[in-house]
Amino acid sequence: MNARTIPIQPAGGGKSQAFEYLTTRKDELVGWARKFSIFPYPFVTACCAMEFMAVSSTPYDTDRFGAALPRFSPRQSDLLMVVGTISHKQAPILVKVWEQMCEPKWAMAFGACATSGGFYQNYAAVPGIDRLVPVDVYIPGCPPRPEMVIDGIMRLQDKIANSRHLIVNKDF
């Protein structure tokens, strides 16, 4: 899945079989930790919810990727999963949820409606949640197959593992 793996080297010139210390790069270590602890905030509005339930529970089980424990407070979550159509009336709520999430945070557009508005082009539907929040991974389909969702999560994991992870940033 990821070409960059954490090199683990035994210390002490082979005198002991125990790993007494490991060397790696900070970004790889933090990325490795973060990619397996994606706590999602399910912003579930429409029929894609059925597919979301199917993929998050057995037998597909997104917990295998560390992404199954839904946090119903945006302050505790890392991944905003937008599952379903977003209307203009709901848009302020979605933006508020996104702004309440702490960095680092990611957003997923789950299904055709969240990706592009789907088959809606009218007064009510937002034509894709990327008009409201920055999106990291798009999952097409109406609804997506569970395999597509898992593929999306794995691509997001790759993206997390290969990003820079600043310990101190301009805000902190």
Add this chain to the structure above:
Amino acid sequence: MTNSGAEVFDRVRTRLAAKEEEESLAGTARSSTTVSHGILVVDLAPAAVEPAVRALRDEFGFDVFLDVTAVDWPGREPRFDVVWHFYSTQHKVRVRLKARVPASNPAVASLTGLYGSAAFMERECHDMYGIVFTGNADLRPILLYEGFVGHPLRKDYPKEREQPLVPLRDGNPGR
């Protein structure tokens, strides 16, 4: 349709015709009745709707207010059909009332005095078509939001016109 349904429809027809006579609405009324897909369809003048509904409810047991909506016929005068559906739990039949209103004054009487459930449905119809229900004290937006301009189910509302509540970002490419 069952026999009892046909029989109820005949009685409703007769009664509504008599009602027009006694309320002296016959002159202004464009009244016709047909049966379509097992539903009695009554086409009336806007002023005749409220007395007709009262008769349906009180004398024929049409105790369920199913829906009120409208149809936009661009280019026709009067432009809108307002359409009501009622159901009788006693006779197990439905009736549809239609009245034509002009775009210049799209007003009909509210039925909130007869059916409490009419209040929300009239609000929705007011949202979508701009029909004014005289006597409904609360015609605030119910599915739309404050500040929305126009009536989206009218045929002259452009399908791509959006009225966002928050500033939209430029398309994507994410981050």
